[in-house]
Amino acid sequence: MSERQTTPDPPPGEVPSPAARFALFQRAGGIAAPILTAILAFFIGGIVVAVTGHNPITTYREIFNGTGLSWFFEVGSHQVGLPWSDASIWFPWNVNDAESEAAFNLQQTLLSATPLIFTGLAVAFAFRCGLFNIGGQGQYIVGAMVAVWVGSSWAGLASGLHIFLAIALAALAGALWAGIAGFLKAAVGAHEVITTIMLNWIAYWIGNYAFGQGGPLQNKVNESVPVSSDVVQNAKLPILWGDPLLQGLHMGFLLALAALVAYWAILNRTTLGYEVRAVGFSPEAARYSGISVARNYFLAMAIAGLFAGIGGACDILGWQFRLGVIDVQNSQIGFIGIAVALLGRNTAIGVGLSALLFGALLNGTSTRNLDPEVFQPELAGNLTLMIQALVLLFVGADILILWLFSRFRRLRRLPPAAPTTPEAAT
Amino acid sequence: MSDKGADVRRIHWIAALLACGLLAIGLACGGGDDEGSAGGETTTEATTGSGEGVQVGLVSDVGRFNDRSFNQSALEGLQRAEDELGITGRPVESRQTSDYVPNLSSLAREGFDLTIAVGFLLAEATNTAATRFKDSNFAIIDYSVKAPPFKTNPNVQGLTFATNENSYMIGCLAGLMAERQGGRQVISAVGGIKLPTVDIFIAGYRAGAKQCNPQIRTLIGYSQDFVAQDKCKEIALNQIAQGSQVIFQVAGGCGLGALDAAKERNKWGIGVDRDQSNLGPHILTSAVKRVDQSVFLTAEAVVNGEFKGGTDAVFDLENEGVAVGKISDQVPQEFIDRMNEVKDQLISGELTAPATL
């Protein structure tokens, strides 16, 4: 598999496939399709839940309450403090998480959505160039490792500088890690799916090694515990909302929103983005018009890794503050990012919204929120996974609908469908 | 194309609106009996009810409750406390690291009298929660409150286990069995991830074997995994190929693979955390860690108002916090006597079992 072929244009006179007909529509960015995909996925998930003897409606309702999105429905009369002053003004929602359970849940949902935005962008950017980046997990871990190393060293640095350095170096690490796969693809045409997956596992084991007993990044305070040193106070990201002691929402969230804007800007307002998209549409055509396909493969992967690396840094500096062997082993953020990107159709808004959806799912299905009487929390985690899978599968739902539609038409024997139907003659 | 595109877009919008509508109707109707999502408590019948009204929460680490040993044992202790003391128990599973702090703090916020964190991974989070919620009681299993990050937390109790002691006894037995068998004097241990709570078993095992059989050699391998059984099985097979006659598994779910290898090749296996003699006649004994007992006793202390925060409660041979599981009936009585001799010597202090490798 030296080069992944994109669907070629059918020769004239041939009926284009549903996929080809839809490719253009997908790129046009219709928003109804992702919503439909998500709802279809939830629907099928609900069927599985029902088949195994639970009530899908109450289950989904419980999950919704746990996500904190119900906070928006609890309108009342509250106060919120203005930043950098002691004054407070009227605000329709209760921002005090000690009083409002929903507020706390919402914080956690946004906290979970932040790294998902980054890893989603990592997959999305590569996809725009026609590359399938499954290495988000490895790039995230590498970024997190560098961030925890920088964050726990040089205790005397000024806060702003320290944070900047940590994030910048983490981004660089992620970019390099993805760049390996990009380089291999550019130089020898090695298939990026396999190389990125292998790099994931290699990063996994490097993490295991680095933080294990006797490893280079293991902390010196408690030498039997396989965990890194703590991030120093100066390097921690400021908290936007919530109790700083109790994992409040940190500034990384704003960074994530900025990353969404940056993603859109790079792709749509720079030459690099133009070239990346051109290569994504058709590598042959791009090469013919003078664009260096190899260079763009490498750059696309590197930028994708950059996003994922920053995601890792934000998590470490925002709430985690340390990284251990067990964290490396358990982390799934990079993989959920794939579903995020595909559901969001690789657009900035799409990635943002679907990251929110998956973050909400992660928190809504957590044991503290889901009443075991209604639905076993152990199952809920896997339900989330299945919904993710169905989302991916139904990325082609539009195709499925069109195919069913065309089948239906054929049955009704419409006026002779010669090869030169309105479909081919745009 | 444009004609077709408009067609399809129309279908899309209709379908999407329809689906949203259905969902809204479903949510509105189906959820009328909302009990309060985040406050659900497991209701159990209280038999002897001195602990009515006392709420005890249990927060697992990312190993979750189906790891077949450690977390599960804690859950059993909670259930026993519910049955015998009449408390209300609430187990909360953590699925990812970001769940630790919210899990602990949400239980504290709901006014739970005791929140038990299962495992050293929760040390940081417990410290944070205990500092913030000074009026709630916390306990942490397998971690000492004298170790960092804990400073002076009068509301946290550490529950530690002297598993080196029962492993010492078992090592002695293993050494004697190997001696009786003849052949290569080799025994082995398969660990999961190299953690202090794993090494403490192995350290005692190795020293105990040496004490009772000076020629013994102990092989140690780590699978880096507590779940994937094939890894532990491979390591055990390797060790058997090097002559090991007794395999001690210290790897939770993964370790079951090691015991399977012992069964396959007709060697002895030793279980961990809970009595695993039900796995078959190849199980020599088990190094039992009464996590359930520790949970139960701590809950009892809270019920009786005797909770001692700021200190460690040590569970060892003397108070039966650690024990030796059911011994195979193929073991001659003299070996068991020797083992009990060692036990007395450990309790009296004549012998000390090392806790680190």
Added chain:
Amino acid sequence: MIDQAATRTYTWVKIIHPRSIAIAGIVVSALGFWFVLPPLTQRTILWPVALGFLGVAAGIWAVTRGERRLGWIAVGLGIASMGLGILATNSSVGHLDSVVVWSALFASMLRYATPLTYAAIGGMFSERSGVVNIALEGMMLSGAFFAILAAEKLDSWVLGVLAGAAAGAGLALIHAFFCIQLRSDQIVIGTAINFLALGLTGYLFVDVYGELGTPADIPRIPDVTLPAISDWYFIGPVLGQLNLMIWLSFVLLIVSYLVMFRTPIGLRIRSVGEHPRAADTVGISVYRTRYASVVTSGILAALGGAYLSIGFVGSFNENMTAGRGFIALAALIFGAWRPFGAFAAALLFGFSSALAQRLPEYSGSAATLFQALPYVLTLIAVAGVIGRSIPPAAIGRPYAKQ
């Protein structure tokens, strides 16, 4: 356009031919390293250094005379054997003896390689017909789970294997439908199938087996013990007690080679993968052939998974296959889409995994790094360092029937 590898011929013109010198260099370097290992365990660095040096020299000679690939391999191997030989002589004999127990290593290698073999051959069928199958991992995992589910509920390992195969076939049908009929992007759908398998097996596993996991006494695929050879020096520990599935994988190798390269069915599959339009013109049903190939790949990958769950371990845990499907795919590419090549690659990865398990003898903490060895090897293999593989010409391109 038709399979070039099958018609490659070797020319052995002279003994002094660069190719033969390069090969001699490879052999000499390997020998130098082998001398310091058990059972010979020579304790002097003379052997690895001298022979390694000769290997390097031979390699350089060959490279300058035009035999690039083999020459550079000889150079690399010579340097590696010098370095590793010195390391080996510096470590204690005890360590060496415990790490390099050849028979146990080989037995371990076979156990690791078997699931990879099944999945790789399955992948061969699919990819030779032109459909990229990234979903080998998901099919393997579902095979593992449903095999153990059926074996436990129906109390028979045969039914378990059949159920596993059926599960693999089911997933493969979904894959085939979306890729062939709807002509979706094959990589996206493959990834979706992987996620689906992960979520479905995980969900059902927790639902059916809950906290206690799979019970202890599940009917297992039996081992084939050959008492006659069990006591032979080296072969005994390796072949004396192997699982039935491992023996079957050898049979599968031969059968798949014959089918793919010596029967009309195989020719049909290959032609559909190389030039579907031509095959269609001749009357071969492209769709049907591809459907059959993909379903076959699903069944074979699932069998690999079934070996893992009811053959080797006897239990199931979530995400049991842990990336083996992808390594199998890499083995396939490494082996140039041929069964014996893929098998050789699977053995290589199996050997590296087996070795990685034993190297912790040397250094406790670096042990974890060794676990990355198979993945690094796969990376090198896929990067085409060992040589560029030529895939079937029409792979990855959906076919539109006229």
